[in-house]
Amino acid sequence: MTARRTPEPGSWLGIPPFPKAAPGALDKAEQRRNLRHATTSIREKRAERADEVADWEQLRTAAAQIKDRTLRHLEGYLLEAEGAMTAAGVTVHWARDGAEANRIVTDIAHAKGIDELVKIKSMVTQEIELNEHLEANGIAAWETDLAELIVQLGNDLPSHILVPAIHRNRAEVRDIFEVQMGRYGAPAPAAMTDDPAELSAAARSHLREKFLRARMAVSGANFLVAETGTLVVVESEGNGRMCLTLPETVVSIVGIEKLVPTVEDLEIFLKLLPRSSTGERMNPYTSFWNGPTSGDGPQDLHVILLDNGRTNALADPVGRPALRCVRCSACLNICPVYERVGGHAYGSPYPGPIGAILGPQLRGMDDPKDAALPFASTLCGACNDVCPVRIPITDILVHLRREAVDHKKAGRPSAERVAMKAAEWAMAEGPNLERAQGATQAAGRVLRDRWIGPLPLPVASRWLGARDTAPPAARTFRRWWRDHHDEDDR
Amino acid sequence: MPVPAHLPPEPDVRPDATRRDAVDAPAGVAGPAVALFATCIADTMRPSIPIATVTLLERLGCRVSFPERQTCCGQIMTNTGYWDEALPAVRNHVETFAGYDYIVAPSGSCVGSVRDQHAMLARHAGDQSLATAAAAVASRTYELTEFIVDVLGIVDVGAHFPHRVTYHPSCHSARVARVGDRPLQLLRRVRGLDLVPLPEADQCCGFGGTFSLKNPAVSVAMASDKARHVRATDAEFVVSVDHACLMNIGGVLHRQRAGVRTIHLAEVLAATGPETP
Numbered sequence: 058m059t060a061r062r063t064p065e066p067g068s069w070l071g072i073p074p075f076p077k078a079a080p081g082a083l084d085k086a087e088q089r090r091n092l093r094h095a096t097t098s099i100r101e102k103r104a105e106r107a108d109e110v111a112d113w114e115q116l117r118t119a120a121a122q123i124k125d126r127t128l129r130h131l132e133g134y135l136l137e138a139e140g141a142m143t144a145a146g147v148t149v150h151w152a153r154d155g156a157e158a159n160r161i162v163t164d165i166a167h168a169k170g171i172d173e174l175v176k177i178k179s180m181v182t183q184e185i186e187l188n189e190h191l192e193a194n195g196i197a198a199w200e201t202d203l204a205e206l207i208v209q210l211g212n213d214l215p216s217h218i219l220v221p222a223i224h225r226n227r228a229e230v231r232d233i234f235e236v237q238m239g240r241y242g243a244p245a246p247a248a249m250t251d252d253p254a255e256l257s258a259a260a261r262s263h264l265r266e267k268f269l270r271a272r273m274a275v276s277g278a279n280f281l282v283a284e285t286g287t288l289v290v291v292e293s294e295g296n297g298r299m300c301l302t303l304p305e306t307v308v309s310i311v312g313i314e315k316l317v318p319t320v321e322d323l324e325i326f327l328k329l330l331p332r333s334s335t336g337e338r339m340n341p342y343t344s345f346w347n348g349p350t351s352g353d354g355p356q357d358l359h360v361i362l363l364d365n366g367r368t369n370a371l372a373d374p375v376g377r378p379a380l381r382c383v384r385c386s387a388c389l390n391i392c393p394v395y396e397r398v399g400g401h402a403y404g405s406p407y408p409g410p411i412g413a414i415l416g417p418q419l420r421g422m423d424d425p426k427d428a429a430l431p432f433a434s435t436l437c438g439a440c441n442d443v444c445p446v447r448i449p450i451t452d453i454l455v456h457l458r459r460e461a462v463d464h465k466k467a468g469r470p471s472a473e474r475v476a477m478k479a480a481e482w483a484m485a486e487g488p489n490l491e492r493a494q495g496a497t498q499a500a501g502r503v504l505r506d507r508w509i510g511p512l513p514l515p516v517a518s519r520w521l522g523a524r525d526t527a528p529p530a531a532r533t534f535r536r537w538w539r540d541h542h543d544e545d546d547r
Numbered sequence: 548m549p550v551p552a553h554l555p556p557e558p559d560v561r562p563d564a565t566r567r568d569a570v571d572a573p574a575g576v577a578g579p580a581v582a583l584f585a586t587c588i589a590d591t592m593r594p595s596i597p598i599a600t601v602t603l604l605e606r607l608g609c610r611v612s613f614p615e616r617q618t619c620c621g622q623i624m625t626n627t628g629y630w631d632e633a634l635p636a637v638r639n640h641v642e643t644f645a646g647y648d649y650i651v652a653p654s655g656s657c658v659g660s661v662r663d664q665h666a667m668l669a670r671h672a673g674d675q676s677l678a679t680a681a682a683a684v685a686s687r688t689y690e691l692t693e694f695i696v697d698v699l700g701i702v703d704v705g706a707h708f709p710h711r712v713t714y715h716p717s718c719h720s721a722r723v724a725r726v727g728d729r730p731l732q733l734l735r736r737v738r739g740l741d742l743v744p745l746p747e748a749d750q751c752c753g754f755g756g757t758f759s760l761k762n763p764a765v766s767v768a769m770a771s772d773k774a775r776h777v778r779a780t781d782a783e784f785v786v787s788v789d790h791a792c793l794m795n796i797g798g799v800l801h802r803q804r805a806g807v808r809t810i811h812l813a814e815v816l817a818a819t820g821p822e823t824p
Contacts, residue, residue, distance in 0.1 A: 079765050394762075394765055397765060432761050459629075473627070483619075484639070490590075519759070523802060525802045533590050533594055534590040534597040535615060
């Protein structure tokens with residue numbers, strides 16, 4: 058076996074289901090502090106930037122409607138986009154799943170004798186684990202987004218959609234750069250401090266060498282305009298612009314939900330996306346490209362249109378709105394669960410509320426890790442209110458919970474199911490509830506006003522481990538009512 | 548038998564023009580007839596909440612009835628993924644309250660479930676007539692503060708509660724039932740009450756129904772942050788319109804021996820004397 062050329066990443070496979078992964082994440086004091094600081098500041102900026110747009114709520118509605126219309130007629134728009142791109146000189150490929158997409162990228166590189174490439178930050182390539190596939194085929198893929206570079210050099214995994222290294226602070230970044238940069242290219246300057254300007258200067262010179270050498274780039278896309286075949290990448294650092302101008306070959310992997318019908322529709326999304334994601338009025342770099350321009354920039358352009366489970370979500374009228382997602386991360390930044398646990402516990406590159414609805418739809422719920430995700434939420438609803446495309450995230454979570462339970466019902470009966478059956482009986486009519494309250498009132502009479510403290514009982518200890526509970530009432534409300542009111546008030 | 552109100556149902560409007568600044572309905576004068584949805588959790592765990600709701604509504608001139616067939620909104624089953632098991636509760640709820648013009652509950656969460664989930668569950672079960680009936684009941688269902696502020700048009704309920712309190716806007720009251728600042732409008736006019744703002748008030752307390760059992764560590768991490776913010780206010784009481792959140796926040800506060808009690812808004816608004824409830 059030949060030596061690796063790129064740093065070995067962390068493994069999603071080693072992460073247990075959310076309920077088992079979360080407690081460990083909660084214990085990481087430094088990560089908790091980093092996440093709290095970062096999510097709080099981004100969500101405050103987002104709120105400011107949203108509040109200053111008078112028609113923000115109408116823009117959200119328009120974006121949701123445009124995406125819904127696109128998804129309703131997706132086949133037509135996809136064919137329109139394919140036609141426009143082909144006419145502009147782009148080679149269009151179709152991939153059913155990640156394996157097909159990965160193979161197409163590898164084949165393009167091999168055909169040109171290319172053994173390294175630069176990458177624009179792309180969620181879809183994380184989703185299909187392109188880098189590892191390329192590594193296994195002798196091709197080194199270098200991340201050029203600063204945060205992705207930190208993750209890659211840190212043998213790490215992304216923990217946020219927009220800010221994949223959000224769990225790291227600058228002291229950790231300094232250490233990673235100092236140790237790793239020299240192993241994989243231009244080393245970090247001696248005596249580099251953790252000053253952000255010094256860290257970005259180190260990244261700049263490390264990456265510059267890779268940009269100038271690369272003959273091929275891989276990107277995702279934020280949008281693909283059906284009528285013109287235009288691809289759009291929205292970014293902050295300019296690394297995307299470098300990847301889209303310097304190499305001769307650019308391969309873009311685009312999920313089929315990234316379509317918008319017309320250039321005019323983009324106006325809505327380019328207002329919503331930066332404000333929702335980074336809390337900026339406009340992001341620094343927005344690149345549009347439409348096939349090769351002779352003598353200028355990349356001459357060989359490829360687009361891979363990827364399904365990889367998206368048609369599963371499309372087939373479900375309740376779950377479908379998840380495909381409106383523009384990957385802004387506003388739902389992560391506002392989520393109280395994400396803020397405390399971070400992204401890794403969600404077990405995929407899509408963490409937080411959107412990951413909890415997208416993952417199980419893309420991958421199905423055979424894996425217990427995916428079946429646990431819809432339950433990784435208190436349903437507090439904060440995500441619904443910030444989503445720029447109005448995805449009803451909590452409704453979809455509850456819908457997926459039902460699917461997870463139905464999936465599980467095929468198996469052995471669980472204690473939870475027995476409890477829910479008991480609740481079904483108790484809540485079916487008043488007299489049943491009153492009979493069940495016989496037991497709670499008896500407990501209330503025994504306990505009087507004494508609170509219940511820690512008890513080493515299964516299930517109960519999940520509550521009582523850290524929380525006391527007041528005793529149930531010795532006399533329920535309905536008993537009180539009967540004692541105080543006449544028959545005709547009932 | 549249910550006694551339907553004589554008054555026509557009020558649309559969900561914000562009747563500023565009819566708002567009264569203080570209670571002026573003498574006891575015994577017929578105000579709207581209200582069917583109380585006590586909620587299963589308050590009925591069983593803290594009956595002082597529905598008792599306070601009855602006391603308050605009667606003081607404001609309402610005629611309150613308690614349809615005894617009622618049980619639960621079914622949310623615990625629905626949100627745990629057991630929709631089939633939730634359906635009998637939904638059917639029972641809809642049948643129990645079908646004849647009433649004003650259905651009032653001291654809970655943003657249960658009202659949210661009635662509004663957002665009942666018709667959906669019925670449709671999922673293929674029962675269109677239940678869905679229609681559920682939507683009709685939902686349209687006449689009010690969270691307590693909505694009913695007092697919007698329907699009765701009252702913001703000063705004549706309460707006296709001489710304590711330092713902080714208010715936790717429960718997630719489902721704020722983002723599902725959308726009660727807005729109505730609870731605060733009512734609290735600000737309680738005599739003797741010292742209302743202290745709660746830091747990071749809009750953050751979830753971590754309860755989340757069965758979330759608190761499926762992901763107890765995360766739930767506790769959230770609850771302990773909430774408890775920390777409550778303690779920072781130096782309040783004697785933390786007030787909310789949802790008892791479930793108060794059980795969670797209060798459970799942590801009690802374990803910490805923090806000396807802060809939880810109290811439902813209905814209990815605050817029902818209080819008229821200086822004595823601690």
